[in-house]
Amino acid sequence: MLTLTEGSNKINVGGQAVIEGVMMRAPKSMTIAVRKPDGSIVIKEDVWRSISEKLPFLKWPFLRGSVAIFEALINGIQALTFSASQAFDEEEDAPGGWSIFFTIFLALGLALFLFVALPHLLSGLVSQLFGSRLGVEDVLFHIIDGIIKILIFIGYIWLISLSKEIRRVFEYHGAEHKSIYAYEAGESLTVENAKKHSTLHPRCGTAFILIVLLISIVFFAILFPFVPMFTALPKIVTQMIHISFKILLMFPIAGIAYEFIKYSSNKMENPLVRMITLPGIWMQKLTTREPSDDQLEIAIAALSRAIQIHNKAV
Numbered sequence: 270m271l272t273l274t275e276g277s278n279k280i281n282v283g284g285q286a287v288i289e290g291v292m293m294r295a296p297k298s299m300t301i302a303v304r305k306p307d308g309s310i311v312i313k314e315d316v317w318r319s320i321s322e323k324l325p326f327l328k329w330p331f332l333r334g335s336v337a338i339f340e341a342l343i344n345g346i347q348a349l350t351f352s353a354s355q356a357f358d359e360e361e362d363a364p365g366g367w368s369i370f371f372t373i374f375l376a377l378g379l380a381l382f383l384f385v386a387l388p389h390l391l392s393g394l395v396s397q398l399f400g401s402r403l404g405v406e407d408v409l410f411h412i413i414d415g416i417i418k419i420l421i422f423i424g425y426i427w428l429i430s431l432s433k434e435i436r437r438v439f440e441y442h443g444a445e446h447k448s449i450y451a452y453e454a455g456e457s458l459t460v461e462n463a464k465k466h467s468t469l470h471p472r473c474g475t476a477f478i479l480i481v482l483l484i485s486i487v488f489f490a491i492l493f494p495f496v497p498m499f500t501a502l503p504k505i506v507t508q509m510i511h512i513s514f515k516i517l518l519m520f521p522i523a524g525i526a527y528e529f530i531k532y533s534s535n536k537m538e539n540p541l542v543r544m545i546t547l548p549g550i551w552m553q554k555l556t557t558r559e560p561s562d563d564q565l566e567i568a569i570a571a572l573s574r575a576i577q578i579h580n581k582a583v
Contacts (some may be wrong), residue, residue, distance in 0.1 A: 282449060282572065282580055285345055287439035289356035291443075292348035293571040298578035301348045302571035303355040310567060314352050314574050316582050334527025335520045341474075371527075378495045383425065384482070385519070388417040388510050405493040405511050415486030422482060426475075436558060443468035444560035444568035446553075451569075458573050460565045468557040472534055475556045476549025480526045481519070483548075489515065490523050 284293040290303030299317040302310055318342060321327040327336045392414040395402035403410040412550075429435045450466035453459055470476075496514060499507045536542045 271343045279453070279455075280454065280576065282443045282575060283341075283472075284449065284571070285348060286438045286445055286569070287348045287352035288438065289441070289567075290348075290352045290394070291405065291441050291445050291448075291568040292344065292352075293568075294344055295579035298575045299344060299347075300574040300578065301351050302567045302574070303352045304563065304567055305355055306357070310570055311355050312570060312574055314578055328528070330528055331521065331524040334524035337527060338523050366449075371428045377564060381516060383421050384418050385515050388414045388421065389512050389515065390508065391417050396555045405489075406491045406498070409488040411486055411493065415482060415490065418482045418485070419479070422478065423552070423555070426552070430555055439556055440560045441564055441567065444564040445558040446470040446557060447560065447565060448471065448568040448572050452572060452576075458569045460555040460562050460569065463569060465563050468559060469550050469553045471537060471546045471550060472530055473549065473556075474554045475528055475551050476546060477526055479549045479552055480510040480529060481522055484526055484529075485515075485519070485522050487520060488525075492518070574576040 280295050282293060282295050284291055286292075287301065287303070289305075290301060292301045293301065294300075296319070297317055299315050301313045303312075305311055319336070321333065321336055327333060392410050393403065393415050394451060395417070396410065403413070405411075430439065444463070444466050445465045447463040448458065450470065451463045454466075456462040493511075496511070499510055502510075533542045533546055537546075
């Protein structure tokens with residue numbers, strides 16, 4: 270979940286579902302609450318300092334988005350490592366930190382292949398099926414590329430949702446959203462207050478990814494006609510150069526998506542903004558599930574401590 274817009278008496282809080290738990294992060298704190306096999310709750314809490322506090326220029330628009338994503342990745346690795354070490358029975362072998370690190374590293378590589386390289390390669394093949402040889406200089410090439418990305422994304426989410434373990438994580442994802450909704454509404458952080466809220470939130474990371482994919486269609490269509498075609502090189506080398514260029518462009522694209530999320534969070538009463546964010550809301554029907562009271566208790570524990578630690582640190 271991406272950071273929430275700051276209100277008059279509220280701080281920015283965001284989170285992530287982990288193994289049998291929830292991670293919450295405020296501007297100056299990060300907490301991870303996990304349900305242990307014996308039913309008890311363990312909370313890991315730390316004071317958090319963003320790198321942008323030392324380098325203020327990283328708070329500039331369109332730079333801060335890339336920083337936020339990089340820091341969220343670091344926080345995510347830390348949270349998953351801790352939750353895995355706490356959520357397994359003593360008889361089971363919990364994965365170690367390096368194991369999780371390499372798993373996430375491989376997952377990132379797979380994500381780049383699935384959402385950048387594969388759609389790029391398939392777009393050329395699809396165009397040939399219709400008797401046309403589209404190149405990266407053609408707008409239609411990038412429209413096809415974007416549609417393939419979105420279809421792969423939806424298929425990937427649906428496939429992993431078939432796993433019982435992933436469905437549990439999706440339930441904690443729903444608990445994360447409900448507890449933040451309660452906080453955002455200025456309500457006391459109780460299970461009863463959180464239960465009445467939706468599991469679907471416009472500032473969810475799922476919505477962010479979908480916005481990134483949509484923006485990439487426009488971004489690539491505008492820029493690639495000006496990119497050298499490298500016609501003297503073998504075709505496979507040219508393809509790899511263009512794919513590498515797309516990967517580099519994901520950073521400014523993520524920055525634009527972040528600014529849109531930040532802007533739209535203050536404009537949800539605007540019908541056009543609501544319409545644009547609606548696909549991201551729909552996608553969360555795949556990535557969230559209705560949580561149990563026990564799971565809401567975990568999310569609230571993490572959120573409450575994150576707020577308390579932040580308030581002490583300021």
